[in-house]
Amino acid sequence: MAKTNKDARPKARLPKGLRDIEAAELRAQNAMLDKIRGVYERYGFEPLETPAFEYTDALGKFLPDRDRPNEGVFSLQDEDEQWLSLRYDLTAPLARYVAQNFQTLTKPFRRYAVGRVWRNEKPGPGRFREFMQFDADTVGTDSVAADAEMCILAADTMEALGFERGEYVIKVSNRNVLDGTLEVIGVTDRRQQLAVLRAMDKLDRLGIEGVRELLGPGRRDESGDFTRGAGLTSEQVTIVLHQLEAAYDEKTTFDNKVQENLSSSRLRNEGLSELVEMRRIYTSAGYDDGQILINFGVVRGLEYYTGPVFEADITLDVKDEKGRPVRFGSVGGGGRYDDLVARFTGQKVPATGFSLGVSRLQAALTALGRTGSAAVGPVIVTVMEKEHIADYQKLVQTLRSSGIRAELYLGNPKKFGKQLEYADKRGSPCVVIQGSDEREKGEVTLKDLIEGAKAAAAIKDNKEWKETRPAQVSVKESDLVSEVRKILARHKS
RNA sequence: GCCGCCUUAGCUCAGGUGGUUAGAGCGCUAGAUUGUGGAUCUAGAGGUCCCCCGUUCAAGUCGGGGAGGCGGUACCA
Numbered sequence: 001m002a003k004t005n006k007d008a009r010p011k012a013r014l015p016k017g018l019r020d021i022e023a024a025e026l027r028a029q030n031a032m033l034d035k036i037r038g039v040y041e042r043y044g045f046e047p048l049e050t051p052a053f054e055y056t057d058a059l060g061k062f063l064p065d066r067d068r069p070n071e072g073v074f075s076l077q078d079e080d081e082q083w084l085s086l087r088y089d090l091t092a093p094l095a096r097y098v099a100q101n102f103q104t105l106t107k108p109f110r111r112y113a114v115g116r117v118w119r120n121e122k123p124g125p126g127r128f129r130e131f132m133q134f135d136a137d138t139v140g141t142d143s144v145a146a147d148a149e150m151c152i153l154a155a156d157t158m159e160a161l162g163f164e165r166g167e168y169v170i171k172v173s174n175r176n177v178l179d180g181t182l183e184v185i186g187v188t189d190r191r192q193q194l195a196v197l198r199a200m201d202k203l204d205r206l207g208i209e210g211v212r213e214l215l216g217p218g219r220r221d222e223s224g225d226f227t228r229g230a231g232l233t234s235e236q237v238t239i240v241l242h243q244l245e246a247a248y249d250e251k252t253t254f255d256n257k258v259q260e261n262l263s264s265s266r267l268r269n270e271g272l273s274e275l276v277e278m279r280r281i282y283t284s285a286g287y288d289d290g291q292i293l294i295n296f297g298v299v300r301g302l303e304y305y306t307g308p309v310f311e312a313d314i315t316l317d318v319k320d321e322k323g324r325p326v327r328f329g330s331v332g333g334g335g336r337y338d339d340l341v342a343r344f345t346g347q348k349v350p351a352t353g354f355s356l357g358v359s360r361l362q363a364a365l366t367a368l369g370r371t372g373s374a375a376v377g378p379v380i381v382t383v384m385e386k387e388h389i390a391d392y393q394k395l396v397q398t399l400r401s402s403g404i405r406a407e408l409y410l411g412n413p414k415k416f417g418k419q420l421e422y423a424d425k426r427g428s429p430c431v432v433i434q435g436s437d438e439r440e441k442g443e444v445t446l447k448d449l450i451e452g453a454k455a456a457a458a459i460k461d462n463k464e465w466k467e468t469r470p471a472q473v474s475v476k477e478s479d480l481v482s483e484v485r486k487i488l489a490r491h492k493s
Numbered sequence: 494g495c496c497g498c499c500u501u502a503g504c505u506c507a508g509g510u511g512g513u514u515a516g517a518g519c520g521c522u523a524g525a526u527u528g529u530g531g532a533u534c535u536a537g538a539g540g541u542c543c544c545c546c547g548u549u550c551a552a553g554u555c556g557g558g559g560a561g562g563c564g565g566u567a568c569c570a
Contacts, residue, residue, distance in 0.1 A: 016561080060570065072569070088570065121569065122494090198568090227567065303570045384528065420530040435528060449530070456531040469529065 017121075017129030028372050029132070029362055033114060035160045036134045036356060043153055045112040045136045050093040052116070056083040059092045060304075060343065074118050086118040090135040091340065091353060098139050098351075099344030107140030114358075126328040126360040135334075137353030139341070144274050147308040148281035150334055150354040154312050155291045157332075157356060162370065163314070165290055172310045173298035174275050175335070180268020181243055185236040195230035196240065203244055203297035204313075205327070215240055244296050274308060300333055307336030312356070318367045328364045332356040376491070377427030378405040379484060382420070383413035384435035395432055395444065395480060402481045404488070424449060430487045432480070433472075444480055447472040448487050 014020065021029065056075055074086040087093050090113045098109060114134045123129055136153060138146045151170050158168040178200065182193050199214035206214070213219035215237045218229035232240070275294055282292050300309040312332035319326060334354035341349035365371065381396045383389060392408055399406035409419045423431045433445040448471040455470035475483040 092570075119569075124564085127569095301570055382529090414527085416528055417526085417530070422530095424530045431529090433529080437528085445529095447529075452530070460532065462526075462532070465531070466526075466529070472529085 015129070017123035017127075019128065019130075024371070024374055025362070025366075027375055028365075029358065031372065032161060032358060032362060033134065036157055036358070037112070037114070039153065039157045039160050040112040040134075040136050043110075043136065043149070045110045048094075048097065048111040048113050049115065050087075050090075050097055050113070053084050053086045054093055054096060056085040058096045058344075059085050059087060060340075072120055074120050087115075088119050089117055090115060090133055090355065091137065091337070094135075094137055094139070094353075095340040095351075096344065098349065099341050102341075102345060102349075105140075108146070109139040110137070111139075112136045125326050126363045128359055131357065131359035133355050134358050135353055135355040137351060139351040140349060142338070142350035144277045144308065145281055146352045147274075147310075147336055148278040148285075150352055151278070151292045151310055152282050152285055152287055154310065154332060154334075154354050154356075155287055158312060161361070161365075167316050168312060168314055169290070170292045170310055170312050171295040171298045172275065172278065172292060172308060173294065173296050174271035174308050175305050176267045176271030176274070176307060177243075177296060178271075178299065180265035180271055181240060183265045183267055185232065185239050187230075187232070187236070192230055195228075196232065197299050199230055200240065200244060200297055201299035208241060208245065211244065212237060212241060271307070278308060300335055304337045304340055305335040306338040308352070309333070309335035310354070314361075314364055316368060318364055326367055328360060328367075330357075331361040331364060374427060376405075376429055376488075377423075378407045379430055379432060380419070380423040380426065380428045381406060381408050381432040382416065382423075383409050384416065384433060386413055388434075388439075391439075392434070395434070395477075398480060399432075399484060402485075404481070404484060420447075420449075424453075429491050430484065432484070434477075438474060441474075442477050443474045444477050445472055445474045446483055446487060448490070450491050
């Protein structure tokens with residue numbers, strides 16, 4: 001290789017918020033995806049894959065008087081100077097797909113999709129700039145049964161991923177209820193409306209008093225930073241908080257709460273009766289308030305939800321490696337979005353969906369210490385005599401064709417100890433050894449590395465260690481496969 | 494974006510008030526042991542002390558600016 005100017009060499013580094021996913025984590029992720037896919041398939045959703053990037057306007061991002069399309073998305077320009085953006089979720093591409101293929105799709109259209117999405121935001125714990133989502137959506141029905149189904153799908157998925165009842169909760173609210181509240185307190189200014197909704201969204205994190213401050217004049221946090229409030233009067237604040245707290249009072253049944261909250265707002269009554277109907281459906285399907293819970297603090301994204309909204313939360317305390325509590329946020333969410341396809345076609349197409357944040361969920365599982373055990377490595381066939389390397393490769397192939405994960409030692413075979421060290425680091429269950437001694441007898445030596453490691457614990461002296469050669473047997477070469485299988489079976493757990 | 498803390502070997506971290514060749518543990522490489530993992534012992538490699546500017550006879554240490562990381566907060570379709 002040519003000498004390069006040291007200063008001209010690129011630095012090997014990763015952009016912030018992006019990460020490499022190595023073997024153990026990748027295997028765990030694939031296992032998760034299989035479980036989620038199993039649930040979604042069982043519910044009758046069909047798979048669909050769309051590209052990583054789309055035209056920026058198709059994603060719902062327009063180009064205002066700016067050089068760059070909206071911050072928050074990664075964008076690039078095509079050779080015809082049209083703006084493209086990496087998708088920031090899987091719902092916007094779905095809306096584009098449905099609009100484009102509306103004539104031929106069977107409605108209601110039910111599809112699931114899994115893939116990476118990108119957001120150009122500040123990364124944090126459980127927040128990445130590239131992460132994976134797993135979505136299910138039903139397009140073309142306004143039935144609340146579809147919304148209720150999303151909630152039970154979410155609950156089933158969490159349980160398929162190993163969460164017990166009580167370790168997660170699917171929280172449900174309805175955008176119409178929230179908008180109705182705004183109507184009742186007479187807030188019509190859009191900016192003030194948004195401020196009220198954002199404040200309500202923070203109930204879980206800041207508690208009722210924090211929300212009270214944010215609804216009123218504002219709140220100063222522990223870092224000394226001040227957040228401006230929504231500026232409501234104390235009467236308005238009381239009404240909003242009363243509604244928020246409704247879901248938190250476990251002594252009264254939900255239906256009583258709904259009665260209490262009925263008011264002059266037609267919107268709100270509509271939203272409440274939708275929630276009652278949804279609850280009737282998932283309760284009759286066997287799901288209780290421990291799994292799916294009405295909670296008016298659920299707001300979700302402000303832009304496109306039009307009816308029921310829900311989110312999946314882990315209720316366990318998550319701690320980082322130093323034992324400090326970590327706030328992960330919700331691991332999934334969704335809701336009804338009736339206007340998304342209409343953006344393209346002008347025709348209103350009701351839709352509802354659920355999106356699971358696979359990366360965040362996995363980060364939480366890792367922090368909870370619920371990571372799977374390490375995978376068993378391959379059987380290593382060692383090289384005792386270089387000139388017989390073809391024979392060793394044949395042994396490897398014999399194992400492989402019997403479905404056993406195996407490989408030939410491809411490093412420098414000069415030092416035999418190195419080969420065992422390599423096998424040990426790879427997590428091999430056993431190695432295959434054949435030197436001239438074994439070859440003359442038509443045998444191979446199998447060394448059980450897991451058994452051997454246990455035996456090693458009792459041995460202090462190196463001489464003894466070498467002479468005992470723990471946990472190894474010589475077997476006929478023709479019995480290679482069956483004998484290796486015996487060792488593998490011994491360590492299968 | 495705003496506020497706070499942090500940045501010294503591959504990793505985790507020591508280095509009162511500025512003062513020679515910047516250290517430890519773990520890891521890595523080699524040997525003791527040329528057909529056997531672990532343990533032990535020995536030796537070795539590995540550093541622009543995040544970057545730039547300034548103060549000073551002298552900066553890892555002090556000042557200013559910047560970058561990166563972590564946490565909080567805001568935003569989050």
